[in-house]
Amino acid sequence: MASFTIEKRAKASGEFSYRCTVRVKESGEIIHRESKTFSKKDVARTWGKTRCDTIEHHGALNKHKVVPLGALLNLYFEDHDLWNKTGRTKRYVIKMLIDCDICKIKSDSLKTSDLIEHCKNRRAAGAGPATIYHDIAYLRSVMKKALPVWDITANYQIFEDAVPVLIEMGLVGKSQKRTRRPTENELEKLKDGLQARMDYRPNGITRIPFIDILDFSILTCMRIGEVCKLRWEDLNQDHKTILVRDRKDPRKKAGNHMIVPLLAGSFDIAKRQAENDVFIFPYNPKSVTAGFQRVRNELGIEDLRYHDLRREGASRLFEKGYSIEEVAQVTGHRNLNILWQVYTQLFPHKLHDKFAN
Template structure:
């Protein structure tokens, strides 16, 4: 049995909105719920009565188009989709669910709607590179609407909208990051991290911040990779380690790579206590949090932990390693990305190579 209710609510600016909610029950249990908000009460009532009629004639799945909020809810509720969605994409999808654009039907989305959303986000302080994620991830969800949920979605509108949004500078790619820590900054960081790890209270695990910092630079590994390395994956004879499920745009699960432990990185790993199956058995967020607190205390500006990966790659290039050899360390399959994003060479150091 399907029922309709109209809810009136007042916005902060004094305007009123009317939400039409359809609830379908079977044996007193709710088996379906959907809603859509309108500026006028009569529009909400007209929509609600039409949907009630559709449901009574054809069942719950009679509709081929729903508000974007419903599609986003379905995406988040599907474990096969949601469990394979990265943290950043999850955050964006959850944010989009509460935006004005979520009220628009999946098959009625227009370029003007996307423009207005981008302007709203810009007005809230978001940068073009951040807003680009909104558009990219919304498009990704809408492309799955029909094959997964049997919902019609006008995802092809993005082919028209993206060039327009780019021309209007509402969306854009991230600027190339070139930050590398200076020698003085690294020395100050190491000293500050030593003080931090020595100041841990009794009974608390002391994170070897300096070892992890140096290991991160020498191996060009992400901090999540460092804190996931296993003793069983080290080959002492070849001085290599297997990095499991290494990040890749196409495939992460099962993307295991054998990585050489160059310079002192092998010695750093081998001197860690073998008290766990992990070489560095620490929460990666705790490591980065400690790094950030020391960095902020020292007044070091615009330096992220991930910049250590660029530092390591740039050092390898400065030592004369080829791009293919550096890729064996960093794990890049796209050499253009490695060269353009993860290298920032110091020109004066080229004299050493000569």
């Protein structure tokens, strides 16, 4: 039997919204739940009545097939149109989830208690709240595609009720803001170690110019994947700029090209690379970060990631007096709030330099 309830919710602006939740019970148990939020109560009531009538008279719940969540994740994995556009983190999480107990549950039967149990199991295995949140977010993402892509019923609406509970229980949460910047002494040690690594490379093995790439990464605030995809044909020598292709963006990556100024000595670093390839730095990004990590570990430098060099570069630009809009032109951030909050960590003692100049 289908029924609906309407919940009145207060917004931060002082206005109200109305969430209509439709539930279907069978033998006293809820077998289906869906909800939608509206700005007016009358509209919410109309939608609720319409959905209940559809379910009761047209058998909407029995129209589509049901599969275990593991089978649903496998369908996503095997669909090249979806999988090839999926980021590395999401791919890793989906592959991991396929082997979890939660994937034995039917796609239309997932309950909040199931998600709580999964999160507790992951926590017991050593995963933190931010990591576990990825499990929940990516599982929901796949389940939302179940009906339109594979004609499979999946009650992804359960996450709307479950996530606030998971947050309240401390099982999921946002990752902590990183504030790590390398000190000048650490950078000097890293360069010495990287130089020694370059000097001892056997003949015939590609020598990666680690120091040039490290300095270039800081000066341009580029991700290592972006650095290793820069093309000679995109270098504008007159303007000392370069086109960064397919720059990462939460909304769109493919075709998100951006002209970036090569400030300070970054242009000279690019120009002194050998022009024997279409790429300025024709190296595997994983090899670059692996060499960096080995030297870092040998030196005992703790909690420093290659991506922290991007924050270091942005922070240096702010310390030199560049505006947030100018820094965004270098880093590629469209959301200035994220740029300031995540990629900025100023050294307080640097503020004295403004009075010294």
